[in-house]
Amino acid sequence: MTIDQPLLTAAQALARLREGNERFMQGHARFPTVQKEVLAELAKGQQPYATILGCSDSRVPPELVFDASFGELFVVRVAGNVLGTSILGTLQYAGTHLQTPLFVVLGHDGCGAVEAAIGSRFGGQQYRSRIALLLEDIEPALEGLDASQPHQALLCQAVEANVRHTVRVLRGTSEVQAREREGVMKLVGAVYELQTGRVRFLEDSSAPAGA
Numbered sequence: 016m017t018i019d020q021p022l023l024t025a026a027q028a029l030a031r032l033r034e035g036n037e038r039f040m041q042g043h044a045r046f047p048t049v050q051k052e053v054l055a056e057l058a059k060g061q062q063p064y065a066t067i068l069g070c071s072d073s074r075v076p077p078e079l080v081f082d083a084s085f086g087e088l089f090v091v092r093v094a095g096n097v098l099g100t101s102i103l104g105t106l107q108y109a110g111t112h113l114q115t116p117l118f119v120v121l122g123h124d125g126c127g128a129v130e131a132a133i134g135s136r137f138g139g140q141q142y143r144s145r146i147a148l149l150l151e152d153i154e155p156a157l158e159g160l161d162a163s164q165p166h167q168a169l170l171c172q173a174v175e176a177n178v179r180h181t182v183r184v185l186r187g188t189s190e191v192q193a194r195e196r197e198g199v200m201k202l203v204g205a206v207y208e209l210q211t212g213r214v215r216f217l218e219d220s221s222a223p224a225g226a
């Protein structure tokens with residue numbers, strides 16, 4: 016399918032995610048089932064309005080959290096919502112081929128991968144080799160955090176710092192810079208709150224936490 020023009024602007028896409036999250040929190044989600052006609056239409060091609068890089072955590076399914084249906088979100092899920100070669104390739108595909116106007120890096124409260132990275136970075140904990148490699152992608156985000164604060168507060172800060180770090184790395188690529196400059200895409204960070212179901216969008220996602 017060729018994409019002539021994105022259906023939504025980044026601002027409209029972001030508004031749609033916010034509204035969907037609100038319906039989800041209020042218990043008014045739209046999609047108990049998907050009709051056959053919808054599936055048949057989608058079989059012709061996809062034109063998702065947002066790309067979401069989220070965590071594999073079973074408690075944070077992006078389609079449900081944003082009350083979004085089939086064909087609406089292009090989703091990458093990996094423990095700790097980290098970047099890696101295949102993740103970057105997937106995001107590049109979303110940018111150049113699907114041309115989704117909005118990219119969201121979605122972290123969440125109580126992220127086990129971020130917690131493990133804290134243990135590795137500040138507590139000297141050892142993990143199995145492939146998990147250790149994954150944690151190496153998170154650890155740079157923890158730079159500058161005060162490890163002496165209470166654990167829950169540290170984890171909260173680290174989750175946000177990890178989102179901001181990923182946003183910063185993505186924003187450092189020439190492709191994202193060019194597309195943001197042209198105004199054809201927007202990149203934002205967000206944190207999902209496990210207790211409330213709310214997605215908190217970070218205002219300037221590349222600024223350091225607390226700034």
Ligand SMILES: [Zn+2]
Nearest residue numbers: 070072126127
């Ligand atoms: Zn997680």
